[in-house]
Amino acid sequence: xxxxxxxxxxxxxxxxxxxxxxxxxxxxxxxxxxxxxxxxxxxxxxxxxxxxxxxxxxxxxxxxxxxxxxxxxxxxxxxxxxxxxxxxxxxxxxxxxxxxxxxxxxxxxxxxxxxxxxxxxxxxxxxxxxxxxxxxxxxxxxxxxxxxxxxxxxxxxxxxxxxxxxxxxxxxxxxxxxxxxxxxxxxxxxxxxxxxxxxxxxxxxxxxxxxxxxxxxxxxxxxxxxxxxxxxxxxxxxxxxxxxxxxxxxxxxxxxxxxxxxxxxxxxxxxxxxxxxxxxxxxxxxxxxxxx
Numbered sequence: 341x342x343x344x345x346x347x348x349x350x351x352x353x354x355x356x357x358x359x360x361x362x363x364x365x366x367x368x369x370x371x372x373x374x375x376x377x378x379x380x381x382x383x384x385x386x387x388x389x390x391x392x393x394x395x396x397x398x399x400x401x402x403x404x405x406x407x408x409x410x411x412x413x414x415x416x417x418x419x420x421x422x423x424x425x426x427x428x429x430x431x432x433x434x435x436x437x438x439x440x441x442x443x444x445x446x447x448x449x450x451x452x453x454x455x456x457x458x459x460x461x462x463x464x465x466x467x468x469x470x471x472x473x474x475x476x477x478x479x480x481x482x483x484x485x486x487x488x489x490x491x492x493x494x495x496x497x498x499x500x501x502x503x504x505x506x507x508x509x510x511x512x513x514x515x516x517x518x519x520x521x522x523x524x525x526x527x528x529x530x531x532x533x534x535x536x537x538x539x540x541x542x543x544x545x546x547x548x549x550x551x552x553x554x555x556x557x558x559x560x561x562x563x564x565x566x567x568x569x570x571x572x573x574x575x576x577x578x579x580x581x582x583x584x585x586x587x588x589x590x591x592x593x594x595x596x597x598x599x600x601x602x603x604x605x606x607x608x609x610x611x612x613x614x615x616x617x618x619x620x621x622x623x624x625x626x627x628x629x630x631x632x
Contacts, residue, residue: 379480380477380478380554380556380582380583381406381407381478381583382404382405382406382407382410382478382582382583382584382586383404383405383476383478383556383580383581383582383583383584384402384403384404384405384580384581384584385402385403385404385577385578385579385580385581386402386579386581387400387402387577387578387579388400388401388402388403388575388576388577388578389401389574389575389576389578390415390573390574390575390576391573391574391576392571392572392573392574393570393571393572393573395418397418397419398418399415399416399417399418399424400415400416400418400421401413401414401415401416401425401575402414403575403577404584404587404591405473405476405478406478406586406587406592407473407478407479408431408470408473408478408479409429409430409431409451409469409470409473410429410430410431410587410591410592411427411428411429411434411469411472411473411476412426412427412428412429412591412592413425413426413427413428414426414427417439422439423439424438424439424440425437425438425439426446426595428592428594429451429469429473429592430592430593431592432450432451433448433449433450433451433594434448434449434451434469435447435448435449435594435595437594437595446594446595446596448594451468451469451470468506471514471528471530471539472541472562474516474528475528475541475543475560475562476560477525477556481500481516485502485503485504486500486501486502486514486516487500487501487502488500488501489501496519496520496521497517497518497519497520497526498517498518498520499515499516499517499518500515500516500518501513501514501515502514502515503533511533512530512531512532512533512538513529513530513531513532513533514528514529514530515527515528515529515530515531516528516529517529522546524543524546524555524557525543526542526543527540527541527542527543528540528541528543529541537563537564537565538564538565539562539563539564540562540563540564541560541561541562541563542560542561542563543557543559543560544557544558544559544560544561545557545558545559546558549580549582551582552582552583554582554583556577556580556582557577558576558577559574559575559576559577560574560575561573561574561575562574562575607623607625608623608625609621609622609623
């Protein structure tokens with residue numbers, strides 16, 4: 341696949357002007373069909389580079405995405421190569437597991453309880469996973485309730501702005517920035533009504549896959565503040581399999597992780613001592629998840 345910067349996209353990506361078409365409909369069409377007339381409904385990347393603020397090394401990862409809510413991101417430890425992060429979503433819930441987090445177990449939560457989960461999640465997510473699916477391009481925006489904003493009257497970059505509510509009924513602004521000349525989405529933002537940033541995703545280096553004619557960004561940077569401190573996550577897709585075959589149910593299921601040491605599982609003979617004297621022995625069986 342050839343790669344293009346926004347300043348050097350080929351002519352076949354330039355969107356012609358249709359005065360009779362309302363701009364809001366045209367922008368929604370760009371978001372939905374800039375990937376291809378058939379649309380992007382799933383993709384898989386087994387060669388993903390992840391960079392995170394505060395982590396000096398580049399982390400290798402894999403990501404599988406399938407509309408409307410299926411997502412699996414697994415990140416390897418940059419030193420050992422073992423699994424370090426597992427974040428995912430299915431139709432009913434999402435989950436997060438980070439090996440080095442104080443919460444060693446898997447955090448799971450329904451989609452409607454994001455605000456609750458973010459208080460205990462090892463990597464708090466102030467936005468709904470549905471928003472991330474729009475950022476990744478597999479779910480088109482509806483256009484309902486959006487208004488078109490421009491910084492300048494003739495600017496080719498427009499913003500679709502909508503006031504929506506979070507699951508806990510807090511009003512927020514959803515903003516999608518679109519370059520109408522090149523026909524690509526360059527930014528997604530979630531803000532409070534007073535303009536305070538809740539989350540932002542910036543899309544770079546859009547490319548067209550020659551086999552499927554699908555277009556997506558090579559790099560997605562996601563920023564969100566937690567307790568006043570910025571968190572930055574960068575995803576670089578080094579290879580992508582577009583509209584990949586359907587995955588098994590296991591792909592969209594939370595991992596089975598335990599903070600109970602595996603090396604204790606089994607049958608043990610334990611001495612019963614009192615005052616330094618052995619009174620006898622007991623047989624103790626340790627099962628999974630700490631069951632005795």
